[in-house]
Amino acid sequence: MATDRWAQWLLTRRDGDSAALRARYTPDLAWLRDGVLDRADLAPEDVLLDVGCGTGLIGFGALDRLGPDGRVIFSDVSQDLLDHCRRTADGDERCSFLPAAAEDLAGVADASVDVVTTRSALMYSDRKATAFAEFFRVLRPGGRLSIFEPINRFTLQHRPDDLFGLSGGSPVDDLLARVRDVYRGATEAAERPMVDFDERDLLAWAVAVGFETVELDYRAQIEVPAEPIGDWEVLKRVAPNPLVPTYGEAIAAALADEERERLDAYMTTLAAAGTSTRRTMAVAFLRALRP
Numbered sequence: 001m002a003t004d005r006w007a008q009w010l011l012t013r014r015d016g017d018s019a020a021l022r023a024r025y026t027p028d029l030a031w032l033r034d035g036v037l038d039r040a041d042l043a044p045e046d047v048l049l050d051v052g053c054g055t056g057l058i059g060f061g062a063l064d065r066l067g068p069d070g071r072v073i074f075s076d077v078s079q080d081l082l083d084h085c086r087r088t089a090d091g092d093e094r095c096s097f098l099p100a101a102a103e104d105l106a107g108v109a110d111a112s113v114d115v116v117t118t119r120s121a122l123m124y125s126d127r128k129a130t131a132f133a134e135f136f137r138v139l140r141p142g143g144r145l146s147i148f149e150p151i152n153r154f155t156l157q158h159r160p161d162d163l164f165g166l167s168g169g170s171p172v173d174d175l176l177a178r179v180r181d182v183y184r185g186a187t188e189a190a191e192r193p194m195v196d197f198d199e200r201d202l203l204a205w206a207v208a209v210g211f212e213t214v215e216l217d218y219r220a221q222i223e224v225p226a227e228p229i230g231d232w233e234v235l236k237r238v239a240p241n242p243l244v245p246t247y248g249e250a251i252a253a254a255l256a257d258e259e260r261e262r263l264d265a266y267m268t269t270l271a272a273a274g275t276s277t278r279r280t281m282a283v284a285f286l287r288a289l290r291p
């Protein structure tokens, strides 16, 4: 059962425990998985370390590409998620499981793995430069690093006030502004590691610890129509990241009953009209070679 905040988010709060929303996220997650693994240049017998493995998106994707002598080390700070991955692995002897933070991979020997991957995990570390040094240390010469991270600083710079990409000109702007303040007040310190870097830092950290052949693919979007609002009751059960309340929790903290009803009525009407959310975000894939 999910208990810690990381497991709770990946298993229920990311998609409001809705099968429909989970299905809607599946193609995006497959794109992320393939983007990381395509850049890792896997050989069938490689040993791959996935840092911050979560439910195993990258690790199990890698297993599908590796041969019988390949191996995947699933590592995470969440024991609940490692247990989840162990159950999913169902006895596959190519899998091992390591409790570890990105910035301290002491359980992995120097120059012992062929590939290090990490997807949307580095952003939670408050010692990212140290994490890069650890990635370099555990890779053997000729080993590859393949990373994906959202660049949340971009969102903060371009559309800090948006909630669902709806802000500005709606009759519930006053209510949305107060819900946003809950996120700001309650989570600013916890979220700081998520916004204290950008794609240039990723490049600089990789180069500083000695990686070569460093390549970065960057994509940025401002107010691009994204997924529909869908079922508002489901969306209220969603949290935008593991460190913050769900939209429903933030609404409950910010608004009185009558105000909640006003927001619910407006959002339900918008959802029924098929209105899309709008996405402002930037993302980066980085790959590098240990000489």
Ligand SMILES: C[S@@+](CC[C@H](N)C(=O)[O-])C[C@H]1O[C@@H](n2cnc3c(N)ncnc32)[C@H](O)[C@@H]1O
Binding pocket: 006, 007, 010, 051, 052, 053, 054, 055, 056, 057, 058, 075, 076, 077, 078, 081, 100, 101, 102, 103, 118, 119, 120, 121, 122, 124, 125, 126
């Ligand atoms: C957004 S999830 C991504 C999970 C997975 N990589 C994926 O692609 O689905 C973030 C993961 O990072 C893990 N995490 C949080 N802080 C970490 C740290 N300092 N070092 C390593 N992993 C961390 C969490 O437990 C969680 O599994």
